[in-house]
Amino acid sequence: MSPAKISAGNNPLRDPRDLRLPRIAGPCGLVIFGVTGDLARKKLMPAVYDLANRGLLPPGFALTGFARRDWDDRDFAKVVYDAVKQHARTPFREETWRQLAEGIRFVQGEFGDPEAFERLRTTVEDLDRDRGTNGNHAFYLSIPPGAFPQVCEQLAKSGLSHSSEDAWRRVVIEKPFGHDLASARELNDVVSQVFDPDAVFRIDHYLGKETVQNMLALRFANQLYEPIWNANYVDHVQITMAEDIGIGGRAGYYDGIGAARDVIQNHLIQLLALTAMEEPLSFDAADLRAEKLKVLRAVRLPHDLGKHTARGQYASGWQGGEEVLGYLDEQGIDKKSTTETFAAVRVDIDNRRWAEVPFYLRTGKRLGRRVTEVAVVFKRAPHLPFESSQTSELGHNALVIRVQPDEGVTIRFGEKVPGTAMEIRDVTMDFGYGHAFTESSPEAYERLILDVLLGDPPLFPSHDEVELSWNILDPVENYWATQGQPDQYRSGGWGPASADEMMARDGRTWRRP
Structure with a gap:
Protein backbone atom coordinates (compact mmCIF):
# COMPACT_ATOMS: atom_id res chain seq x y z
CA MET A 1 0.00 0.00 0.00
CA LYS A 175 -8.17 34.92 16.11
CA PRO A 176 -7.01 37.40 17.25
CA PHE A 177 -3.48 35.99 17.27
CA GLY A 178 -2.25 38.72 19.58
CA HIS A 179 -2.88 42.47 19.26
CA ASP A 180 0.55 43.36 17.84
CA LEU A 181 3.79 41.66 16.82
CA ALA A 182 5.17 41.37 20.36
CA SER A 183 2.01 39.78 21.79
CA ALA A 184 1.74 37.41 18.81
CA ARG A 185 5.24 36.17 19.54
CA GLU A 186 4.42 35.74 23.23
CA LEU A 187 1.31 33.75 22.32
CA ASN A 188 3.27 31.53 19.97
CA ASP A 189 5.90 30.89 22.66
CA VAL A 190 3.18 29.72 25.05
CA VAL A 191 1.50 27.41 22.56
CA SER A 192 4.74 26.02 21.10
CA GLN A 193 5.90 24.91 24.56
CA VAL A 194 2.89 22.59 24.73
CA PHE A 195 2.14 21.54 21.13
CA ASP A 196 4.37 20.77 18.15
CA PRO A 197 4.15 23.37 15.34
CA ASP A 198 2.35 20.95 13.02
CA ALA A 199 -0.26 20.32 15.75
CA VAL A 200 -1.25 24.02 16.00
CA PHE A 201 -4.12 25.17 13.76
CA ARG A 202 -4.80 28.92 13.66
CA ILE A 203 -8.33 29.46 12.41
CA ASP A 204 -9.05 32.21 9.90
CA HIS A 205 -12.57 31.26 8.89
CA TYR A 206 -12.35 33.30 5.68
CA LEU A 207 -9.83 30.84 4.31
CA GLY A 208 -12.43 28.08 4.63
CA LYS A 209 -14.91 29.80 2.32
CA GLU A 210 -15.39 28.10 -1.03
CA THR A 211 -14.93 31.35 -2.93
CA VAL A 212 -11.58 32.06 -1.30
CA GLN A 213 -10.37 28.59 -2.25
CA ASN A 214 -11.75 29.14 -5.74
CA MET A 215 -9.27 31.99 -6.19
CA LEU A 216 -6.58 29.33 -6.51
CA ALA A 217 -8.60 27.45 -9.12
CA LEU A 218 -9.47 30.64 -11.01
CA ARG A 219 -5.84 31.71 -11.22
CA PHE A 220 -3.97 28.48 -11.75
CA ALA A 221 -6.43 26.23 -13.59
CA ASN A 222 -7.17 28.72 -16.36
CA GLN A 223 -4.84 30.02 -19.05
CA LEU A 224 -7.29 32.88 -19.53
CA TYR A 225 -6.30 34.95 -16.48
CA GLU A 226 -2.76 34.17 -15.39
CA PRO A 227 -1.01 35.86 -18.38
CA ILE A 228 -2.63 39.21 -17.49
CA TRP A 229 -2.38 38.82 -13.68
CA ASN A 230 0.54 41.25 -13.37
CA ALA A 231 1.70 44.85 -13.53
CA ASN A 232 1.64 44.92 -17.33
CA TYR A 233 -2.14 44.80 -17.32
CA VAL A 234 -3.43 45.41 -13.76
CA ASP A 235 -3.93 49.01 -12.64
CA HIS A 236 -4.71 48.29 -8.99
CA VAL A 237 -6.47 45.83 -6.67
CA GLN A 238 -9.21 46.60 -4.14
CA ILE A 239 -9.96 44.16 -1.32
CA THR A 240 -13.08 45.04 0.65
CA MET A 241 -14.89 43.58 3.64
CA ALA A 242 -17.92 45.74 4.39
CA GLU A 243 -20.51 45.10 7.08
CA ASP A 244 -23.90 46.75 7.40
CA ILE A 245 -24.15 46.05 11.14
CA GLY A 246 -22.66 47.88 14.11
CA ILE A 247 -20.76 46.32 16.99
CA GLY A 248 -23.90 44.85 18.57
CA GLY A 249 -23.06 43.43 21.98
CA ARG A 250 -19.30 43.19 21.29
CA ALA A 251 -18.29 46.47 22.93
CA GLY A 252 -16.09 44.68 25.46
CA TYR A 253 -14.15 42.95 22.71
CA TYR A 254 -14.21 45.54 19.95
CA ASP A 255 -13.32 48.79 21.75
CA GLY A 256 -9.54 49.03 21.79
CA ILE A 257 -9.22 46.46 18.98
CA GLY A 258 -10.77 48.25 16.02
CA ALA A 259 -11.42 47.44 12.39
CA ALA A 260 -7.79 47.11 11.27
CA ARG A 261 -6.77 44.60 13.95
CA ASP A 262 -10.08 42.76 13.71
CA VAL A 263 -10.16 42.34 9.92
CA ILE A 264 -7.19 43.74 7.97
CA GLN A 265 -4.44 41.95 9.93
CA ASN A 266 -5.93 38.53 9.24
CA HIS A 267 -8.72 38.27 6.67
CA LEU A 268 -7.70 40.97 4.20
CA ILE A 269 -3.95 40.35 4.31
CA GLN A 270 -4.60 36.65 3.72
CA LEU A 271 -6.79 37.55 0.74
CA LEU A 272 -4.00 39.80 -0.52
CA ALA A 273 -1.50 36.95 -0.26
CA LEU A 274 -3.73 34.55 -2.21
CA THR A 275 -4.39 37.20 -4.87
CA ALA A 276 -0.77 38.22 -5.34
CA MET A 277 1.28 35.06 -4.74
CA GLU A 278 3.14 33.10 -7.40
CA GLU A 279 1.97 29.66 -8.50
CA PRO A 280 2.87 27.09 -5.81
CA LEU A 281 4.55 23.79 -6.64
CA SER A 282 1.47 22.07 -5.21
CA PHE A 283 -1.42 22.86 -2.88
CA ASP A 284 0.26 21.11 0.02
CA ALA A 285 0.60 23.28 3.12
CA ALA A 286 4.37 23.80 2.84
CA ASP A 287 4.27 24.88 -0.82
CA LEU A 288 1.23 27.12 -0.39
CA ARG A 289 2.66 28.81 2.69
CA ALA A 290 6.04 29.31 1.00
CA GLU A 291 4.46 31.42 -1.75
CA LYS A 292 2.29 33.40 0.65
CA LEU A 293 5.33 34.17 2.79
CA LYS A 294 7.24 35.47 -0.25
CA VAL A 295 4.46 37.94 -1.00
CA LEU A 296 4.03 39.10 2.60
CA ARG A 297 7.78 39.71 2.89
CA ALA A 298 7.56 41.93 -0.22
CA VAL A 299 4.70 44.11 1.09
CA ARG A 300 5.70 47.73 1.63
CA LEU A 301 3.74 50.53 3.30
CA PRO A 302 3.74 54.05 1.76
CA HIS A 303 6.14 56.57 3.30
CA ASP A 304 3.33 59.03 4.10
CA LEU A 305 0.71 57.13 6.12
CA GLY A 306 -1.32 60.31 6.52
CA LYS A 307 -2.00 60.40 2.79
CA HIS A 308 -2.39 56.68 2.14
CA THR A 309 -4.43 55.43 5.09
CA ALA A 310 -7.85 56.42 6.42
CA ARG A 311 -9.87 55.60 9.52
CA GLY A 312 -13.30 56.51 10.78
CA GLN A 313 -16.08 55.92 13.30
CA TYR A 314 -19.68 55.44 12.27
CA ALA A 315 -22.06 58.19 13.36
CA SER A 316 -25.80 57.88 13.74
CA GLY A 317 -27.92 57.51 10.63
CA TRP A 318 -30.49 55.36 8.87
CA GLN A 319 -29.85 51.80 7.85
CA GLY A 320 -32.27 49.11 6.75
CA GLY A 321 -35.20 51.46 7.27
CA GLU A 322 -34.41 52.22 10.90
CA GLU A 323 -32.44 54.86 12.76
CA VAL A 324 -29.22 53.56 14.31
CA LEU A 325 -26.84 54.87 16.95
CA GLY A 326 -23.35 56.14 16.34
CA TYR A 327 -20.38 54.20 17.69
CA LEU A 328 -19.76 56.58 20.60
CA ASP A 329 -23.41 56.21 21.64
CA GLU A 330 -23.31 52.40 21.71
CA GLN A 331 -23.69 50.81 25.13
CA GLY A 332 -20.33 50.15 26.79
CA ILE A 333 -18.31 52.52 24.57
CA ASP A 334 -16.26 55.33 26.10
CA LYS A 335 -17.39 58.71 24.73
CA LYS A 336 -13.73 59.55 24.05
CA SER A 337 -12.89 56.26 22.35
CA THR A 338 -10.46 56.54 19.43
CA THR A 339 -11.17 53.00 18.19
CA GLU A 340 -11.83 52.97 14.44
CA THR A 341 -14.81 51.16 12.91
CA PHE A 342 -13.55 51.88 9.37
CA ALA A 343 -10.00 51.35 8.15
CA ALA A 344 -8.39 51.70 4.74
CA VAL A 345 -4.74 51.15 3.87
CA ARG A 346 -2.72 51.24 0.67
CA VAL A 347 0.14 48.77 0.38
CA ASP A 348 2.56 48.00 -2.45
CA ILE A 349 4.34 44.77 -3.30
CA ASP A 350 8.00 45.04 -4.19
CA ASN A 351 8.40 42.31 -6.76
CA ARG A 352 8.43 42.13 -10.54
CA ARG A 353 4.85 40.89 -10.92
CA TRP A 354 3.30 43.75 -8.93
CA ALA A 355 5.72 46.66 -9.32
CA GLU A 356 3.81 49.98 -9.04
CA VAL A 357 0.43 48.23 -8.64
CA PRO A 358 -1.18 49.48 -5.41
CA PHE A 359 -3.36 47.19 -3.29
CA TYR A 360 -6.11 48.97 -1.36
CA LEU A 361 -7.52 47.21 1.70
CA ARG A 362 -10.64 48.53 3.41
CA THR A 363 -13.09 47.32 6.01
CA GLY A 364 -15.83 48.95 8.01
CA LYS A 365 -19.03 48.60 9.97
CA ARG A 366 -22.33 50.32 9.25
CA LEU A 367 -21.49 50.60 5.55
CA GLY A 368 -23.88 50.53 2.59
CA ARG A 369 -24.21 46.75 2.41
CA ARG A 370 -22.63 43.52 3.59
CA VAL A 371 -20.07 42.38 1.03
CA THR A 372 -16.60 40.91 0.81
CA GLU A 373 -14.84 41.00 -2.55
CA VAL A 374 -11.50 41.10 -4.32
CA ALA A 375 -11.56 43.42 -7.34
CA VAL A 376 -8.70 43.22 -9.84
CA VAL A 377 -8.99 46.43 -11.85
CA PHE A 378 -7.19 46.49 -15.21
CA LYS A 379 -5.53 49.34 -17.05
CA ARG A 380 -7.49 51.22 -19.65
CA ALA A 381 -7.09 50.31 -23.30
CA PRO A 382 -5.60 53.10 -25.46
CA HIS A 383 -8.92 53.38 -27.41
CA LEU A 384 -7.07 54.43 -30.56
CA PRO A 385 -9.89 53.74 -33.08
CA PHE A 386 -12.52 55.49 -30.91
CA GLU A 387 -13.40 59.10 -30.33
CA SER A 388 -13.31 60.16 -26.67
CA SER A 389 -17.07 60.74 -26.74
CA GLN A 390 -17.63 57.13 -27.82
CA THR A 391 -15.89 55.75 -24.71
CA SER A 392 -16.95 58.41 -22.18
CA GLU A 393 -19.10 55.89 -20.26
CA LEU A 394 -16.50 53.15 -20.34
CA GLY A 395 -14.62 52.48 -17.13
CA HIS A 396 -11.83 50.06 -16.29
CA ASN A 397 -12.20 46.38 -17.04
CA ALA A 398 -12.41 44.47 -13.78
CA LEU A 399 -12.56 40.94 -12.48
CA VAL A 400 -14.38 40.79 -9.14
CA ILE A 401 -14.29 37.72 -6.90
CA ARG A 402 -17.28 37.89 -4.56
CA VAL A 403 -16.51 36.07 -1.31
CA GLN A 404 -19.84 36.84 0.37
CA PRO A 405 -22.78 36.96 0.49
CA ASP A 406 -23.63 36.00 -3.12
CA GLU A 407 -20.52 33.95 -3.92
CA GLY A 408 -19.25 34.12 -7.46
CA VAL A 409 -17.20 36.03 -10.02
CA THR A 410 -18.13 39.10 -12.06
CA ILE A 411 -16.24 40.34 -15.12
CA ARG A 412 -16.79 43.95 -16.24
CA PHE A 413 -15.92 44.92 -19.81
CA GLY A 414 -17.01 47.28 -22.57
CA GLU A 415 -19.64 46.54 -25.22
CA LYS A 416 -21.34 48.54 -27.94
CA VAL A 417 -24.71 50.04 -27.06
CA PRO A 418 -27.41 48.93 -29.56
CA GLY A 419 -28.07 51.62 -32.16
CA THR A 420 -26.45 53.31 -35.11
CA ALA A 421 -23.80 55.23 -33.15
CA MET A 422 -20.56 53.63 -31.94
CA GLU A 423 -21.03 54.08 -28.19
CA ILE A 424 -19.21 51.84 -25.71
CA ARG A 425 -20.56 51.18 -22.22
CA ASP A 426 -19.68 48.88 -19.32
CA VAL A 427 -21.49 45.54 -19.08
CA THR A 428 -21.00 42.64 -16.69
CA MET A 429 -20.82 38.88 -17.06
CA ASP A 430 -21.65 37.02 -13.89
CA PHE A 431 -20.94 33.56 -12.49
CA GLY A 432 -22.77 32.56 -9.30
CA TYR A 433 -22.13 29.41 -7.30
CA GLY A 434 -25.82 29.04 -6.56
CA HIS A 435 -26.65 28.97 -10.28
CA ALA A 436 -23.79 26.83 -11.54
CA PHE A 437 -23.71 24.07 -8.91
CA THR A 438 -26.56 22.09 -7.43
CA GLU A 439 -24.77 21.46 -4.12
CA SER A 440 -24.69 24.39 -1.73
CA SER A 441 -21.33 25.54 -0.40
CA PRO A 442 -20.46 24.17 3.04
CA GLU A 443 -19.91 26.61 5.86
CA ALA A 444 -16.28 27.64 6.36
CA TYR A 445 -16.18 26.00 9.78
CA GLU A 446 -17.26 22.68 8.32
CA ARG A 447 -14.24 22.64 6.03
CA LEU A 448 -11.84 23.91 8.68
CA ILE A 449 -12.93 21.55 11.47
CA LEU A 450 -12.70 18.62 9.07
CA ASP A 451 -9.20 19.73 8.03
CA VAL A 452 -8.17 19.84 11.70
CA LEU A 453 -9.43 16.30 12.25
CA LEU A 454 -7.65 15.17 9.08
CA GLY A 455 -4.45 16.99 10.02
CA ASP A 456 -4.57 18.91 6.74
CA PRO A 457 -3.15 22.44 7.26
CA PRO A 458 -3.07 24.30 3.89
CA LEU A 459 -5.91 26.68 4.82
CA PHE A 460 -4.44 27.65 8.19
CA PRO A 461 -1.99 30.58 8.44
CA SER A 462 1.40 29.71 9.90
CA HIS A 463 2.95 31.67 12.73
CA ASP A 464 5.38 33.25 10.23
CA GLU A 465 2.39 34.58 8.26
CA VAL A 466 0.88 35.98 11.46
CA GLU A 467 4.14 37.76 12.34
CA LEU A 468 4.49 39.25 8.87
CA SER A 469 0.89 40.48 9.00
CA TRP A 470 1.59 42.32 12.23
CA ASN A 471 4.80 43.70 10.70
CA ILE A 472 2.61 45.29 8.03
CA LEU A 473 -0.08 46.64 10.36
CA ASP A 474 1.88 47.73 13.45
CA PRO A 475 3.35 50.91 11.86
CA VAL A 476 -0.15 51.94 10.77
CA GLU A 477 -1.57 51.39 14.26
CA ASN A 478 1.34 53.27 15.82
CA TYR A 479 0.76 56.21 13.48
CA TRP A 480 -2.99 56.30 14.14
CA ALA A 481 -2.34 56.28 17.90
CA THR A 482 -0.84 59.78 17.48
CA GLN A 483 -3.74 61.19 15.44
CA GLY A 484 -6.53 61.61 17.98
CA GLN A 485 -10.16 61.01 17.07
CA PRO A 486 -11.05 59.16 13.84
CA ASP A 487 -13.18 60.90 11.22
CA GLN A 488 -16.93 60.45 11.55
CA TYR A 489 -19.00 58.92 8.75
CA ARG A 490 -22.71 58.47 8.33
CA SER A 491 -24.16 55.03 8.99
CA GLY A 492 -25.36 53.49 5.74
CA GLY A 493 -22.71 55.28 3.67
CA TRP A 494 -19.33 54.07 2.46
CA GLY A 495 -16.95 55.49 5.00
CA PRO A 496 -15.33 58.83 5.79
CA ALA A 497 -14.44 61.47 3.24
CA SER A 498 -10.76 60.90 4.04
CA ALA A 499 -11.01 57.43 2.43
CA ASP A 500 -12.23 58.96 -0.84
CA GLU A 501 -9.53 61.61 -0.64
CA MET A 502 -6.92 58.91 -0.14
CA MET A 503 -7.96 57.29 -3.44
CA ALA A 504 -8.31 60.61 -5.24
CA ARG A 505 -4.64 61.40 -4.53
CA ASP A 506 -3.79 58.34 -6.64
CA GLY A 507 -6.30 59.28 -9.34
CA ARG A 508 -8.65 56.42 -8.43
CA THR A 509 -12.01 55.84 -6.77
CA TRP A 510 -13.44 53.13 -4.53
CA ARG A 511 -15.81 50.62 -6.02
CA ARG A 512 -19.40 50.81 -4.79
CA PRO A 513 -20.34 47.11 -4.58
Missing part, protein backbone atom coordinates in the same frame (compact mmCIF):
# COMPACT_ATOMS: atom_id res chain seq x y z
CA SER A 2 1.43 3.41 -0.95
CA PRO A 3 2.24 6.07 1.68
CA ALA A 4 -0.21 8.43 -0.02
CA LYS A 5 -3.04 6.03 0.60
CA ILE A 6 -2.04 5.48 4.20
CA SER A 7 -2.04 9.21 5.04
CA ALA A 8 -5.19 10.23 3.19
CA GLY A 9 -7.71 11.32 5.79
CA ASN A 10 -6.44 8.69 8.28
CA ASN A 11 -8.31 6.20 6.10
CA PRO A 12 -6.05 3.53 4.54
CA LEU A 13 -8.80 2.37 2.19
CA ARG A 14 -9.18 5.70 0.41
CA ASP A 15 -7.09 6.62 -2.60
CA PRO A 16 -6.74 10.45 -2.62
CA ARG A 17 -6.72 10.40 -6.44
CA ASP A 18 -10.30 9.09 -6.50
CA LEU A 19 -12.29 12.35 -6.53
CA ARG A 20 -15.60 10.48 -6.21
CA LEU A 21 -14.88 9.74 -2.57
CA PRO A 22 -14.99 12.45 0.12
CA ARG A 23 -12.31 12.87 2.73
CA ILE A 24 -13.60 11.24 5.92
CA ALA A 25 -12.00 11.75 9.31
CA GLY A 26 -10.66 8.68 11.09
CA PRO A 27 -11.46 7.82 14.74
CA CYS A 28 -11.27 11.02 16.79
CA GLY A 29 -12.91 13.45 19.19
CA LEU A 30 -13.23 17.22 19.54
CA VAL A 31 -13.08 19.09 22.86
CA ILE A 32 -14.48 22.64 22.78
CA PHE A 33 -13.49 25.15 25.45
CA GLY A 34 -15.95 28.04 25.60
CA VAL A 35 -19.08 26.13 24.62
CA THR A 36 -21.34 28.80 26.13
CA GLY A 37 -20.17 31.45 23.65
CA ASP A 38 -21.82 32.62 20.42
CA LEU A 39 -19.12 31.09 18.20
CA ALA A 40 -19.65 27.61 19.63
CA ARG A 41 -23.43 27.89 19.52
CA LYS A 42 -23.83 29.50 16.08
CA LYS A 43 -20.89 27.98 14.18
CA LEU A 44 -18.96 25.14 15.81
CA MET A 45 -21.73 22.86 17.07
CA PRO A 46 -23.82 23.23 13.88
CA ALA A 47 -20.69 22.58 11.77
CA VAL A 48 -20.01 19.34 13.68
CA TYR A 49 -23.58 18.20 13.05
CA ASP A 50 -23.41 19.15 9.37
CA LEU A 51 -20.21 17.14 8.98
CA ALA A 52 -21.88 14.16 10.64
CA ASN A 53 -24.95 14.60 8.44
CA ARG A 54 -22.75 14.53 5.33
CA GLY A 55 -21.10 11.30 6.51
CA LEU A 56 -17.69 12.92 7.00
CA LEU A 57 -17.23 12.00 10.68
CA PRO A 58 -16.55 8.50 12.00
CA PRO A 59 -19.48 6.66 13.65
CA GLY A 60 -17.73 6.83 17.04
CA PHE A 61 -16.98 10.57 16.90
CA ALA A 62 -17.02 12.28 20.31
CA LEU A 63 -17.87 15.91 21.14
CA THR A 64 -16.89 17.15 24.60
CA GLY A 65 -17.72 20.54 26.08
CA PHE A 66 -15.79 22.26 28.86
CA ALA A 67 -17.27 25.22 30.75
CA ARG A 68 -18.12 26.55 34.20
CA ARG A 69 -21.81 25.75 33.94
CA ASP A 70 -23.24 23.17 36.31
CA TRP A 71 -24.34 20.83 33.51
CA ASP A 72 -24.28 17.11 33.01
CA ASP A 73 -23.97 15.30 29.67
CA ARG A 74 -27.72 15.54 29.01
CA ASP A 75 -27.79 19.30 29.68
CA PHE A 76 -24.97 19.87 27.22
CA ALA A 77 -26.58 17.58 24.66
CA LYS A 78 -29.71 19.76 24.87
CA VAL A 79 -27.57 22.87 24.24
CA VAL A 80 -26.03 21.20 21.18
CA TYR A 81 -29.46 20.06 19.99
CA ASP A 82 -30.91 23.59 20.21
CA ALA A 83 -27.88 25.05 18.39
CA VAL A 84 -28.19 22.46 15.63
CA LYS A 85 -31.91 22.96 15.18
CA GLN A 86 -31.47 26.73 14.92
CA HIS A 87 -28.22 27.12 12.97
CA ALA A 88 -27.36 23.90 11.08
CA ARG A 89 -27.02 24.23 7.31
CA THR A 90 -28.22 20.73 6.44
CA PRO A 91 -31.67 19.30 7.21
CA PHE A 92 -32.20 17.77 10.63
CA ARG A 93 -32.16 13.96 10.61
CA GLU A 94 -33.04 12.07 13.76
CA GLU A 95 -30.73 9.20 12.83
CA THR A 96 -27.72 11.52 12.54
CA TRP A 97 -28.58 13.23 15.81
CA ARG A 98 -28.92 9.97 17.76
CA GLN A 99 -25.52 8.77 16.57
CA LEU A 100 -23.88 12.11 17.38
CA ALA A 101 -25.60 12.42 20.78
CA GLU A 102 -24.17 9.08 21.94
CA GLY A 103 -20.70 10.66 21.87
CA ILE A 104 -21.57 13.97 23.60
CA ARG A 105 -19.91 14.58 26.98
CA PHE A 106 -19.53 17.57 29.31
CA VAL A 107 -16.88 18.48 31.86
CA GLN A 108 -17.60 21.24 34.38
CA GLY A 109 -14.71 23.35 35.61
CA GLU A 110 -12.61 26.51 35.67
CA PHE A 111 -9.62 27.03 33.40
CA GLY A 112 -7.32 27.24 36.40
CA ASP A 113 -8.64 24.13 38.17
CA PRO A 114 -6.26 21.13 37.83
CA GLU A 115 -8.96 18.77 39.10
CA ALA A 116 -11.26 19.80 36.23
CA PHE A 117 -8.57 18.89 33.71
CA GLU A 118 -8.10 15.56 35.46
CA ARG A 119 -11.82 14.96 34.96
CA LEU A 120 -11.37 15.94 31.30
CA ARG A 121 -8.48 13.48 30.97
CA THR A 122 -10.63 10.72 32.46
CA THR A 123 -13.47 11.61 30.08
CA VAL A 124 -11.13 11.46 27.08
CA GLU A 125 -9.78 8.08 28.19
CA ASP A 126 -13.33 6.77 28.64
CA LEU A 127 -14.18 7.92 25.13
CA ASP A 128 -11.13 6.14 23.76
CA ARG A 129 -12.41 2.95 25.34
CA ASP A 130 -16.17 3.34 24.77
CA ARG A 131 -16.28 5.19 21.44
CA GLY A 132 -13.06 4.01 19.82
CA THR A 133 -11.53 7.49 19.43
CA ASN A 134 -8.09 5.85 19.66
CA GLY A 135 -6.44 8.69 21.58
CA ASN A 136 -6.99 11.20 18.73
CA HIS A 137 -8.35 14.47 20.10
CA ALA A 138 -8.41 18.12 19.01
CA PHE A 139 -8.83 20.93 21.53
CA TYR A 140 -10.69 23.96 20.21
CA LEU A 141 -9.92 27.10 22.23
CA SER A 142 -13.04 29.18 21.58
CA ILE A 143 -12.02 31.45 24.46
CA PRO A 144 -10.45 34.92 24.96
CA PRO A 145 -6.75 34.99 24.01
CA GLY A 146 -5.87 35.95 27.57
CA ALA A 147 -6.96 32.49 28.70
CA PHE A 148 -4.78 30.60 26.19
CA PRO A 149 -1.69 30.34 28.45
CA GLN A 150 -3.69 28.99 31.38
CA VAL A 151 -5.54 26.38 29.32
CA CYS A 152 -2.38 25.29 27.48
CA GLU A 153 -0.55 24.92 30.79
CA GLN A 154 -3.35 22.77 32.20
CA LEU A 155 -3.46 20.63 29.06
CA ALA A 156 0.27 20.01 29.41
CA LYS A 157 0.18 19.25 33.15
CA SER A 158 -2.68 16.79 32.75
CA GLY A 159 -0.95 15.03 29.85
CA LEU A 160 -3.83 15.84 27.50
CA SER A 161 -1.57 17.64 25.01
CA HIS A 162 0.81 14.70 24.59
CA SER A 163 0.79 13.01 21.18
CA SER A 164 2.15 9.53 20.68
CA GLU A 165 3.24 7.53 17.64
CA ASP A 166 -0.18 5.90 17.50
CA ALA A 167 -2.36 8.91 18.38
CA TRP A 168 -2.44 12.64 17.82
CA ARG A 169 -3.37 15.70 19.85
CA ARG A 170 -4.01 19.07 18.16
CA VAL A 171 -5.02 22.54 19.26
CA VAL A 172 -7.19 25.05 17.39
CA ILE A 173 -6.74 28.77 18.12
CA GLU A 174 -9.24 31.43 17.09
